[in-house]
Amino acid sequence: MLTLPPLSLYIHIPWCVQKCPYCDFNSHALKSDIDEQKYIEHLLSDLDSDIARFGITRALHSIFIGGGTPSLFSAPAIKLLLDGVKQRFADNPEIEITLEANPGTVEADKFKGFSDAGVNRLSVGVQSFASDKLIKLGRIHDSEQAIRAAEIANSCGVKSFNLDLMHGLENQTIEHALDDLRQAIALKPKHLSWYQLTIEPNTAFHSKPPKLPQDDTLWAIQEQGFELLAQAGYQQYEVSAFSQSEEFQSKHNINYWQNGDYLGIGCGAHGKITSVDENKIYRTVKVKHPKGYMDTERVHLDHLTQVSEAERPFEYMMNRLRLFKPFSLQDFERSTGLSAAHIHQQLRTAQNKQLLSEQQGQWQTTLLGRRYLNDLLELFI
Template sequence: MQLIPPPLSLYVHLPWCVRKCPYCDFNSHQARGPLPFEAYVDALLADLDHDLPLAWGRTVHSVFFGGGTPSLFPAAAIDRFLQGASARLRFAPGLEITLETNPGTAEHGRFEDYLAAGVNRISFGIQSFDDGCLQRLGRIHDAARAEGAVKLAQDAGYDNLNLDLMYALPGQSLAMAAHDVERALALAPAHISHYQLTLEPNTMFALRPPEGIPDEDLAWDMQEHCQALLADAGYAQYEVSAYARPGRQCAHNLNYWRYGDYLGIGAGAHGKLSLGAEQAILRRWKVRHPTAWLAAAGTENAIGGDERVAVAQRPFEFMLNALRLVDGFALADFEVRCGLRAAAIDAPLAQAVERGWLTLDGGRVLPTALGRRFGNDVIALFLADGPAMGSGRSAPGM
């Protein structure tokens, strides 16, 4: 089966933040003194130049500035990068360009400048509208500032906004979780991300777990109740933690979940590229520390690692993403994006169907409500060394 390169996105990592949150496991670094905005943009373009041979002739369908806190960067720096990137890559007309934004960094007038630079989607890290919860999460904003930042963006002309909310927070009740969703709905964003707080390794919360984290039963009640609130307000769930008004799904993240390709540039950025000529899938990541990456950008020394995804690992990687989607995936897409016949997953697919976790409908694989609840167990069936993969067919491996 021929591996056919899927749509391509561009991920840009801007690694600095005002203060590291105790739950955050992203590659983010607390800003100490003035940030080297101009030098970093120069380095981003050099990094992009170095990776361009991996994506010659391909069209970019979305751009995402993640961090860290990308909104620490002035609009002029974002503008200069986008001009340089669009001169090097073919940007699809009207492509989605997202900037992650901390409400605590919003300043009046800046959103107009981001919009003029080409950023047409803002993703706000709200997390909660409860000041006590925000303090316990180590956030630098309060609820009033969060609402004010969203309204500033709307006044500047943005109608494509995402609000990030977390639930199962320390000291949070079911009523408090519901109130957060209600406050978000009152702002009428196009998109809401609603996900559970998890204690990730190598974070302050993992080292010293906070008191009052809801147990699993309460967290599940929060999830179900908030899902109902979102559905009643017209926000359809299309991924495990993503809800959108009709036609307002996040194009960039959809490309990830559909096992699409993406160039990753910047300190610690990860990329995934399908190489048609080699019939290979390459994962590349960059050196994590901003100082080290800045010194090496544009050279081989900026690459933290390169890995060819083993053929046996592709089904697991594909399922890790695609089974997050409510509407699942087409078997035909599995074939062209993994370069494998659908028969490679016959055995684990049959097990998942038998257990009521997945359904097959006209060549499409869909997770059931039960399957979404036990997502990790479903995905584990597609591990190369799992019990379902003993037939010797091509299957994923760790």
């Protein structure tokens, strides 16, 4: 039978100053001032609908405000939003509240206000410290602003901050990529997200692809970067996530990867909710475009679907195998409501291919499995 997992909340703020050419998220370039009050009213109405729809009585494990560029909102607006959310759930003094922020000077100056509003973790989207690379990526900040934003994040009162950094950029050499990483490490973030640029459908880069490094260069960047991070005391706990200690791992993202539940509110936000009584798993998708989302009807839900039993093994593995922490068959059963017999054959095949290893009932991706994660996941489709 299914077991009720922790519950997180994702809040989507869809506006950006401009759309980056690599971005496939639901984001929209600003064409006029944002009506913060109106959007927050819709977010809380959206939340109320989900609470009623699923009979939610649990406390929240974490909150993540993503986008878009949430730091375009004022600190008083973020406080209004978080106060409204907290009124609807039981108190959790250990809750992690993350806000994604742009390193532009105007947004960086708001960091102290966000901390005072209740945010205790910032995620700063640096992407690179090389100004020429930032221009190619369509970012609105330069390298000096990126460094300044990290310095402010380190001193504004939040418990932790994350730096988002890409590698494998256009015409990027191994040394240039490692220089970016060294600069990030020097700023002493408690957490680093370091990942390779990928070209996604429906992006400007997909229409006009940049000249990316060859595979052997990409692999060398990754291997040497992992070594550099380890030497600096960062522990890799997920495919692209590194923290100074377990204390500073992203609780919100771990809940995703461990197949936890999450409500998703805001334009195009996705959610996943477990119903133990019904032995069902539901997924929600909200209306994507801001205009449609904020219509007078206040009907925010676009799709409500069930995750079929046939889909559950792949969905479990797609998330869980991103984490380096081992999993047990009992965990699979609690998360999917299925017998472990559903995946015995696939597990043995993966073990024979040296993509998974097993010790005392604990299964884990091998180094080879991490390198060929997509091949591993295909076994569970």
